[in-house]
Amino acid sequence: MRHIISILIENEAGALSRVVGLFSARAYNIESLTVAPTEDPSLSRITIVAIGTDRIIEQITKQLNKLVDVVKLLDLSEGPHIEREMVLVKVKAATMAQREDIKRLADIFRGHIIDVTTSTYTIELTGSGKKVDSFIEALAEHKILETVRSGVSGIARGEKILHV
């Protein structure tokens, strides 16, 4: 099953590498990983999407908790949560027909065209991982030149928070 694990970690050099090292050393798969500092500059927040059986995920969360840098950890998929991912897609848009179709698709998916040249469009789109997947699929008949996905960020719904 797919799990979204949120981690608060000391914002120090090497901390991220230990998290990643743990995944590679134990041969756990990471589907995506995002990291950035929080409103408290001494803390970073990592969101990891990992796929595994309940047993493997339990081991992953325990091993992550055991890392001395990890302050708090939450498996978001245990409760209602929101996940968002951003994608930047550069796509070939040379002919009038292509340009119109791509514009329409971007609108349908509530994306924005953020850069335009005579032969390309760059689209920004935010949504769940599945929505991003569908958008890229929808673009299939066009020539995608480049996609950049941010990886998933997640937060629990309601009043539940992950804090120190």
Added chain:
Amino acid sequence: MNETLKQRIVGATVITALAAIFVPMLFDDPVSEADNYTSELSLPQEPENDMQPLLDSIPKTANEVLSRPAPVQIDLQAETIKKAFYVATTGRPGPVVVDVPKDITDPAIKVPYHYPDKITMRSYQPTMKGHSGQIKRAVDLLLSAKKPMIYAGGGVVLGNASEELRTFVRHLGYPITSTLMALGAYPASDDLNIGMLGMHGTYESNMAMHDCDVLIAIGARFDDRVTGKIAEFCPDAQIIHIDIDPSSISKNITVDIPIVGDVGGVLQEMNHILTTGKKQTQKKDIEAWWKTINAWRSKECLSYDKNSDKIKPQAAIELVHELTNGDAYVTSDVGQHQMWAAQYYGFDKPNRWINSGGLGTMGFGLPAAMGVQLAYPEETVVCITGEGSIQMCIQELSTCLQYGLPIKIIALNNRYLGMVRQWQEFFYKERYSHSYMESLPDFVKLAESYGHVGIRIEDPADLRSGLEKAFALKDRLVFVDIVTDQTENVYPMIAAGMAHNEMHMSPHAKLPQDPERELS
């Protein structure tokens, strides 16, 4: 264990842990499986030379002191050192690496600094106290058991919980088995102790593990050498597990009642419930259980040929036990000698057996013995080793002379990497590949050239006099090179991946073969 010893042993362990990467491992035990000390701490700054990957791969934490000394940073460094000791000695203890850049050792720079008395880390707060509700449930389950087993691990020794364990076991009157790392936590000479379990555990312990209905694991981690085949591990048992490290719980074996906390505290609470509560054990069932166990015991699985014209390694260990009154600090390397030491030394006190355990490090024995001898200059420290293992860190004989460490090195010399040879005999059709040693040094001359005493014993008749001579030299390091029977194997043995009731037995173990049948 006192603090100084702890710190010294931590020091010695760091060095050996680093060595462990380069020293050839026991062939069949990959480091990642051992999972002893793999959590790490932050690195405030990029290290000067790239030691990090090396450090990351072993210790409990890797930590670097900031370079470019300035008052604030010196304070940070002092804090880092404090943190290092705090992390190393609390929770599940383990080594911490502090990498100090050379420039901060510059004697020209002098800055005032403050070494904190106490430290708290928001990201490191081990759970010490077990959950009371879980403890009550566990005690209820234990008291309802018909075929209970107590399985003690190294955590009992690390947690200084040997006294609590003894009270607990004696109150219940249940059989106790221990892992390699827990030897001495419960006295080997006590009747309730049915010996070590696992790959080279006793017949009675392994059979009892297989048949038990309630198992309590105390500070143990269900290592593969203990569990054997996971699918057939304690098939009928409900399992209670006490451990300070939550990641050890339900890692290899799913448990029914997990208790996260310090083993000493949890056992104290259990002892309190047991002594004040009204419920009793199932006396009749327990009696019958002991009858079964004693029938297994009568097989005398640790018997060996006592009339051989060659020196039997088991006899050598038993004699070392006798001559040291079972009171020595014994370290070992990895291999057959390690298992014989574990099986035949009979540890009655905790902290007397110093071993690399799951890390499987040949070369551990001598440096570990040095650490212990430094901490306890007056005590007898014995390094039981093999002619293969001792050569991993043989250069330390020089350090031993420099610091005047009168360690007694007992090398069981069978001219083979014996455990490798044993596996090749059992599982690889006697294809002895790279396990023989036809190019051994003269250990007596070698010891003498380092300024120590060397003794070689070849004849069983000389074993006692040779060892007596070695132990009589109180203030000298003595290297005793004992030429043992090359063909001897470690028995009993459960092959890797087999169940507890599938053991290779010594040809000298007694009949009857099947105590179950005999009983019925």
